[in-house]
Amino acid sequence: MNHEFRSVPRIICEAGALQEVGSVFRGLGAQRVILVCDPGIVSLGFAGQAQAVLETAGCEVAVFDQVAPDPSSTLVEQAVKQAQGFKADGVLGLGGGSSLDAAKLVALLINSEQSLEDLYGTDKAQGQRTPLVLMPTTSGTGSEVTWVSVITDAQQRKQAVYSPQLLPDVAILDPQLTLGLPAKVTAATGLDAMVHAIEAYTSRTRKNPISDGLATSALALLGANLPKVLANGRDLEARTAMLQGSLMAGMAFVNASVAAIHALAYPLGARFHIPHGHANALVMAPVIRFNLASAQRHYAELAGHLLQGQHFDNEASAAEAFVQAVEGLVKDSGLEQRLSNLNVDQASLPVMASEVVVGIRRLIDSNPCDMTEQDVEAIYRSIY
Structure with missing residues (x-):
């Protein structure tokens, strides 16, 4: 019966909840948000909708839209570099599990002196991450409420990062994003x-x-x-x-x-x-x-x-x-x-x-x- 249970501090579940993402980030004190997603999320219009809501709330937005299935360590490092160049103070992960896993690592590494390889394993992360909000567009991975990210390294091996800092500040479930x-x-x-x-x-x-x-x-x-x-x-x-x-x-x-x-x-x-x-x-x-x-x-x-x-x-x-x-x-x-x-x-x-x-x-x-x-x-x- 002895156990430890960790969970995300806030969950929003509502049709149309995408419209709340701007006020959520402002509540977290973020004004420069990098949106991490895949090309399909852009083509569906979801990335554009999220960007418009964020900008209406007064946030500046950069988009990294190159996430691929089983994201590689190189891809994550590219996203981190873009986030650092943009001076992002907030990260929005929008999409399937690959996008959410990548977004979590971006939030962890933006202001960190650690490398991605330093994080492989359990409880290796040091310091705090950037404010993070995750919005799934599939009903499967549960990545929006886990403290694990799985990526593929240069040797084509799965690597997992387990860290409580990977839990987002807010998980937003909008079933309208899954209808198609x-x-x-x-x-x-x-x-x-x-x-x-x-x-x-x-x-x-x-x-x-x-x-x-x-x-x-x-x-x-x-x-x-x-x-x-x-x-x-x-x-x-x-x-x-x-x-x-x-x-x-x-x-x-x-x-x-x-x-x-x-x-x-x-x-x-x-x-x-x-x-x-x-x-x-x-x-x-x-x-x-x-x-x-x-x-x-x-x-x-x-x-x-x-x-x-x-x-x-x-x-x-x-x-x-x-x-x-x-x-x-x-x-x-x-x-x-x-x-x-x-x-x-x-x-x-x-x-x-x-x-x-x-x-x-x-x-x-x-x-x-x-x-x-x-x-x-x-x-x-x-x-x-």
Whole structure:
């Protein structure tokens, strides 16, 4: 029962909340804001809308719009250099998890003498960051409420920065920004959020009662509303529920840890640039099936939240129903489910398995049961 729980100090969830971003930054004392996003956010008009709101509030704005999936260390350093040249005193992250992760590091490094490499690992950051506001445009990563940023280094390895300074001052959820998400992005990010909830609840290392409550509530929201938004992407109520579920799942996993699903997904993103949510979806079902014997009690408990209203004869049948439900969600997602069709070469499978077990040991340690390199390679091969 002993645990530490960290959280963002302020959350705004409201359709149209983008219009509040100017007053939020003025309340934080920021007058020169750098907006960190990707080119798609510009083309959708969201970056322009945010800039106009900020300028109306009296803020000067610079835009860094070159964030790419699995952002590289070079890209983050470019964004930091632009922010320093602009003399930014506030950072707005707008977009998916990659943009939010990059924005967090920009806020941390603008006025720091540390290099990005100095931050890799846990609690390496020194000093305070620049005021930071995060606005997600997808319902998946939960990055707007976590103190972790994941990037890809020059050697194509995933590097994580864990620091409480990465928590933003304000997280703003505006479901109107998610209405135009393509079905495949909706599916990938929704499954990513479900993975966060499931792995937080089954964590062997930092599982705690607060994360458990958030994870189960998140899973109920996500499970009920993912099919709705896949059927009708303009369903504002369901989109709002997905954002709320994603946020709660983010709060859960960052305080309890993720596990093997993320561990197996990381090399797929770093080596083959498969978007993070899709990479998680690829390995989600086989890893959960692999964990069933060790996680039966927890899966049975989660079944009551994912499959609300259903009756189960016993713990084993409930756990099996949960695993089958996850398998069904992945199958029905519309996402490509074979590595061989995603330009993953077969020779990389044992190499990635070694990376997972050796280089991402902390996540394997959180998994409900142990995994060997052979186990990991077998899972990759099962979806090849």
